Amino acid sequence: MWLFLALLIAQESPGVAFEPDEQRILLQLSPVPEAPPDPTNAFERDPAAARLGQALFFDARLSRDGSVSCATCHVPEKSWTDGRKLGLGLENLSRHTMTLWNVAANRWFFWDGRKDTLWSQALAPLEDPREHGTSRLAVVRQLAGDPGYRRAYTEVFGALPDLAGLPSDARPVPGEPEHEHQLAWNTLAPERQEAVTRAFVNVGKAIAAFERRIVSRGAPFDRFVEGLRAGDPAGQAALSPSAQRGAQLFIGKANCLFCHDGPNFTDLEFHDNRVPVGEEGGDPGRKLGIRRLRADPLNSTGRFADDGGATGKKKVGALIDDSHGGKLFKTPTLRNVARTAPYMHEGQFATLAEVVHFYSTLEGASPESGSERLIRVLGLSDAEQADLVAFLESLTDESLPPELHGPPATPYIER
């Protein structure tokens, strides 16, 4: 009986016979390569830096009231996001938390790309009053006051700065000259400001070294592509017929590949995908992100970049203020997308089925906000929508070593 049913299903749902051009594209989507090097972070491959960064990542003491760590929003068991529509640190945030899967492969960071290195991205929430709400001086004090951190930091970066006589909390607060953190920051001599900021930057570089290890590259889709490459039907069976049909739609009729291209299923850039926005609808996305990036003293063009700013000056210098017009947001990776609901920059959709339905019908879509004309009604059937969801679910691989799911026993490596 079971054999009969299995044969019946197999007969009714054969795998897809991909055309040569389709095969060529599918082979481009796997395997996931190692993330490109970040020349602005000389410590990104240093295991001791990664160990320190892992400890810092999970440490809620790096927040104003000791309640928020990086892992508050980037929960390992929730595929390095938080399952919430909008992020929540010390206060409610205005955008959905992005996953950290394969995060080091990104070219820009945050939905609006207001950061251009992973280490600088890691620092922003620490000093954001709505997230960790702390200050760079308080963070460096935390390191100096913890023997384990002090040892770990010293072994990787050298001595911590002398903090004697400095206030407990201090940071630059752009645009708020009377802010208590800014007033406290003003009391530091320039060379001490520099030393504190440099240690703070090193915290970011350590966290980035840890986050570089959050890699997903063993999904059923990868096994399918491996089988396709080798001409091995058994490997190709890693994708159900429905998921194979979904893959065909993904790279073809459904136009997903326009933006979700490459092994990480992102073009690393920014688009207007016309998702419904709230009543305010005022999030300018990339347009403001570029302005903030240019004004950021911790961007990759400056002295805190380990390549002296060479990479950043070219990268940031070439940015166009308003390339397409409109409200553009970064294309997120689709690796583990089935585990990172809800979706879009404001968590507009609760499920993948809702996402696919939106792109199929454009129900509730925002008007095109700029010159880009990517999003059109696809008119997918219910079966096609289900196939696309099946394909997206085949991008799931959360097989990270369990020791990366929490703080290490010590922030340093015993030698």
Next chain:
Amino acid sequence: MIRGTMLRRISLPVALAALFLVPLFGPGALCSCGGPAAPAGEPARAPTESPTGSPAATPTDATPTPAAEAPVALPDFSTPDWTRTPSATGAFVVAWRPTPAPIPRNEEFTLELWLLFDGQPRHVSQLGVSGWMPDHGHGMLRSVRAEARPDGSYHVDNLLLHMRGHWLLIFDVLEGSLAERAEHGLEVR
């Protein structure tokens, strides 16, 4: 990767209209190169594709004058690594080759580029280089930089075609009263 090449041509009612198209395509290089013209070298090969589009305005006083510098051996533009793109009216030919080749998808590349007027290399007052996806309604996300080199060529960098599909590489030239465009269509795969 880029598959093949497809020559495309635009027809401008008047050459000066190109002046207004440059800002339309925003993300491009605009190299003001009013310096000395390039040295004249061995005559470059004439373009194999002659203009067949709308009647072209004949450049008059816009035709640049060759410089009398020490002769420079020009590359052999007939080899497969070079692409020659005639301008809309045939006033000039853009000979260019990318590095790396073929042009990669969503990775930076550069061009070595020569502007050939009657087979002779020139530097012009302004050279704009940009990319455009007509089907998507957008161009590149970064500004391109074109640098005039002493040998008469240009080095163009910061180029990146971030999406697969049909792109136009656009070369806008301003020289005297000449305002003319050359376009080259390519498929990013």
